[in-house]
Amino acid sequence: MPVPTAPPARIVIVGGSVAGARTAQALRSDGFSGELIVIEPEAGEAYDRPPLSKEYLTGSWSRTQLNLIPGGWAAVDATVIRACASGLDVQEHQVRLSDGQAIRYDALVIATGLSPRRLVADDGESIGHVIGTASDADAVREQLREGRHVVAVGGGFIATETASVARELGLTVTIIDRRSTLLERSLGTVVGAHIAATHREHGVDVRTDARIGSIRRDGSGALITLENGEQIQADVLVAGIGSEPNTAWLHGSGIRIDAGVITDARCRAFGAAGVYALGDVAHFYDVHSAKPRRVGHWTNAADQASVVAHNLLHPENPVGYREAPYFWSDQFGEKIQVAGHPDPDAHVDLLTLDGPAPRRVAIYTHGDDDGCGAVVTFGWPRGMVAARRLMPLEPTTAEMLVELEKLAAGARLASVG
């Protein structure tokens, strides 16, 4: 097959959340004038998901404030087909839809994201809420108005952010986490314990090392029995117990799947020409670690969108994706920001830096060469900007600390103007 040199005439994007929306925008910004089709079952404009367990759940942000594309899909001249993709024929270059239609593509972008796992009650049916879509969040928000006791299951960001929102709304909250501390898998035990302490200070009943034995339906709520026999009644039950990549529609297509769609460093899927994958569903080749990595963070999806669009439109001059890992959370009015991939086994220094306003940071030292693997800031966005600027230079922990200490002491960021 000859190396393609012209951009595709028709690009089909499956999935209309941040990865799909930002790819569509990047394609148009980069001059793509061909046909753009988006396959997305949810009605309405593309919306942003991180606020669903934060500002949107409290009610402080409206649905329109979540809109991802200024002017909506029309502004990027995209035709949105409201259907689920149910299959892919890479020989015929067609996406099959659940209603039987087939959509032909010249190039395909897989941006189908994740679906949250659900809790299962002792009757074998799923129980409780998840927060994956805006309608999921609407349902939780509705229940938070009436409920008294909110139980969040899981120790990750969905559970901790939901707990924070529920406390802000004045409700009683219990977190049931099977690990030894909150956010242990994402941030390790030192920072996890610090965040758990913040939750307890704000009145959250944090149960760690707590395993659920059974869940029984109890009116609109649930009665949870822990393995140690203890019972917890929930008016509102929210599960934040992880999620699965939406790849079922690709099974049997020849596209290589392993905990997501496997891609190379250029975000190209294996098993067919002209197929890309990005965002939460992509298990991409990470050039830092020389290993495949799947990242469920907003910034990863938006950054990969630029790479996918470029490679679709400039096949003669392709670029590789080099992740600059970053994510954030908002809990009890404080922005927690993370640069790098915190290794749960890293040595962690949790420090308060002196200055006009004392600054709390955590620095992760990975491996045995004193390399700074990750930085967490608490309510200090400028500190995070400084950390993100330094991270690509692969600083040691000492070098990172010097930079952050200077800034905390009152030094200005290096002028760029």
Added chain:
Amino acid sequence: MRIEAKRHLCQSYGNCVAIDPEHLDLDDEGLVVVTRDSIGDGELATVQAGIRSCPVNALVLIEGE
């Protein structure tokens, strides 16, 4: 062309500064500021990527000025 920052929308995520430090920064309050508003030859793709990196669309490209 120039970049306009709608500071009242800014949520201090800092993505834009990570992508386009030549034009953008966060101030002492953690809110976005445009440090240079002229867009040089070959900078447009980075400027647009910086704008897209904002989850709340606090940055806008103003054309024709």
